[in-house]
Amino acid sequence: MNLKLLKTVCFKEILENIRDRRTVMSSIVMGALFGPILMVIILNVTINMQQDKAEQQLSVAVVNQEGAQNLMRFLVSQDVDLVTLEGSPEDAIKNKSHDVVLAISDNYADKFSQGKPAKVLMYHDASAKGVAKVSVNRLRALINGYDRSIGMQRLQLRGVSPRLLQVVMIQEHDQATKESRGAMLLSVLPYFLIMGLFMGSMYLAIDTTAGEKERKSLEPLFLNPVPRDTILAGKLAATVAFGMLTLVLTLVAFKLTLPWYPFEKLGMGFNMGPKVMLIMLLVLAPLALLAGAIQTIIAAFAQSYREAQTYVGLVLIVPMIPSMLLMFMPIKEQLWMMAVPILGQNLVINELLRGDAVAWDAIALAFVGTLIVGLLLAWIAVKLYNREKMLFAD
Amino acid sequence: MISVQNISKTFGKVTAVENVSLEATDGKITALLGANGAGKTTSMRMIYALIKPESGQVLVDGINTHDSPVAARAKMGVLPDARGLYKRLTARENIVYFGRLQGMTEQAIKDRSEELIERLGMASFINRRTDGFSQGQRVKVAIARALIHDPQNILLDEPTNGLDVMSTRAIRRFLKDQRARGKCVLFSSHVMQEVSAVCDDIAIIDAGRIVAHGTEAKLLEKTGCDNLEDAFVALVGGEQNA
Numbered sequence: 308m309n310l311k312l313l314k315t316v317c318f319k320e321i322l323e324n325i326r327d328r329r330t331v332m333s334s335i336v337m338g339a340l341f342g343p344i345l346m347v348i349i350l351n352v353t354i355n356m357q358q359d360k361a362e363q364q365l366s367v368a369v370v371n372q373e374g375a376q377n378l379m380r381f382l383v384s385q386d387v388d389l390v391t392l393e394g395s396p397e398d399a400i401k402n403k404s405h406d407v408v409l410a411i412s413d414n415y416a417d418k419f420s421q422g423k424p425a426k427v428l429m430y431h432d433a434s435a436k437g438v439a440k441v442s443v444n445r446l447r448a449l450i451n452g453y454d455r456s457i458g459m460q461r462l463q464l465r466g467v468s469p470r471l472l473q474v475v476m477i478q479e480h481d482q483a484t485k486e487s488r489g490a491m492l493l494s495v496l497p498y499f500l501i502m503g504l505f506m507g508s509m510y511l512a513i514d515t516t517a518g519e520k521e522r523k524s525l526e527p528l529f530l531n532p533v534p535r536d537t538i539l540a541g542k543l544a545a546t547v548a549f550g551m552l553t554l555v556l557t558l559v560a561f562k563l564t565l566p567w568y569p570f571e572k573l574g575m576g577f578n579m580g581p582k583v584m585l586i587m588l589l590v591l592a593p594l595a596l597l598a599g600a601i602q603t604i605i606a607a608f609a610q611s612y613r614e615a616q617t618y619v620g621l622v623l624i625v626p627m628i629p630s631m632l633l634m635f636m637p638i639k640e641q642l643w644m645m646a647v648p649i650l651g652q653n654l655v656i657n658e659l660l661r662g663d664a665v666a667w668d669a670i671a672l673a674f675v676g677t678l679i680v681g682l683l684l685a686w687i688a689v690k691l692y693n694r695e696k697m698l699f700a701d
Numbered sequence: 702m703i704s705v706q707n708i709s710k711t712f713g714k715v716t717a718v719e720n721v722s723l724e725a726t727d728g729k730i731t732a733l734l735g736a737n738g739a740g741k742t743t744s745m746r747m748i749y750a751l752i753k754p755e756s757g758q759v760l761v762d763g764i765n766t767h768d769s770p771v772a773a774r775a776k777m778g779v780l781p782d783a784r785g786l787y788k789r790l791t792a793r794e795n796i797v798y799f800g801r802l803q804g805m806t807e808q809a810i811k812d813r814s815e816e817l818i819e820r821l822g823m824a825s826f827i828n829r830r831t832d833g834f835s836q837g838q839r840v841k842v843a844i845a846r847a848l849i850h851d852p853q854n855i856l857l858d859e860p861t862n863g864l865d866v867m868s869t870r871a872i873r874r875f876l877k878d879q880r881a882r883g884k885c886v887l888f889s890s891h892v893m894q895e896v897s898a899v900c901d902d903i904a905i906i907d908a909g910r911i912v913a914h915g916t917e918a919k920l921l922e923k924t925g926c927d928n929l930e931d932a933f934v935a936l937v938g939g940e941q942n943a
Contacts, residue, residue, distance in 0.1 A: 523785040527847070
């Protein structure tokens, strides 16, 4: 293959596409910035909301306050805002006018004075998202506290040591590190990185193949004394270059947005040093080849730009699969998994996020495995254009 | 010198070209004349080695286009049916790109483009992006791009299609210049006046076959008509076939 001709084709495609502002905007800027910025915004908003709720005065709707005056006094002393509820507790939860409703049973006072368990009913929606849970948990903790303190007093009055009730004491040793807790939060990062490079190469893959076919410039191009596979290899090189550029920009964008992540508030940490970034780049780079080749193959079969966009757009789902899988299923990783494209990248990046030292054989396997599949697909893409059918849109 | 020997092509059940043979010699302009859908573009595509003939062969300066398409293409300059300029590149960038693909040196590309800009009258728009070019400007750029390497054999598919009088005359003048320089020019057309005005040899194609071949005078003599249009209609079997 003549490298000079390959470069000529590659540079022309790059020049042509850089002049197309829309392409540059959508593929590079969207691909690279969308993920990191979205992550920063979502994390900050949810954490601030939860924190606000935790620091705010807790407001509890109560039915039958008079039934448990001692408990009510305790809650007020704990700075709880008690509201008398009109209407049914079920409706109050259903129409979200209250996060939690406390109903005092009618025989509460009798049971209490007899030293039997006195019933209170707590209405809430366990499937409610986010901040409602904070109110429920705070109220439960307060009532549990009240329960314990009254219980201890009763035992002490009878001359029994409350410690007798403590049969087993659990001492927790959480082995999660700041980094591993951060990794949970950042588990979407590999997905955004992979997504970015797929988006970055998408428009070039379409423009240089289906686009060129639609504009009817493929025929004159193939009339030059250059083997078709050389031309296609040049186009693929330009496509992969855009994918790589987007990848590098995504990494840089992520690094630059790192200070805005609410790690401190969560007691989490993530150290993204140059070594971590380089390993990420290394394992993801062959994926750019794979992405460009797959997209070129698919775009080659399309008759028009629009058709190609539809098909290639569907391919964006592929990188989601391993990321989703890993998010919901804790897979015990095996070395061979590293060789599976996309899955290997996900595993390596997740380990990096956890602050673990990743073994070099895993990194090498992720790199080589993906590179082999990528080269194979690139070879198919390049050879496809030897078929006459691929040349004409008519 | 282009020698086409018994080429055929079918698409599914449709026979597009059947047993077409023709010779285009150096220093002459040869026309492939036929109605729309007669098989001109398919024949041309086989001649310039974009698609493979199912039988027969094409020799360009003695090189078999099927066996060595890359070498054969270096001997040809082709203006295909699809002009396909790159709209985001300037006219000059379009031309230079093809020069590089032809393997020319930067200096040779520069010299040759200046010559073509002069000959085709492209100076006023050479540095503009081709998006929004008129039909005539587009054809001129496409011709310059196709002929950047100064090939011995020039093939054009309907070169003056959709052009105004001034552009048409400019193209004709250019082709006559090329003939005078001893080039072999082969073009396809369905326009009688066009063919009549510039061609030395005419091959008439109808329904995928060559039905007549010769100079205009010979074709008129053969049919007993006094103009090419009548002769053409007579040769393709009358107007009921149209």
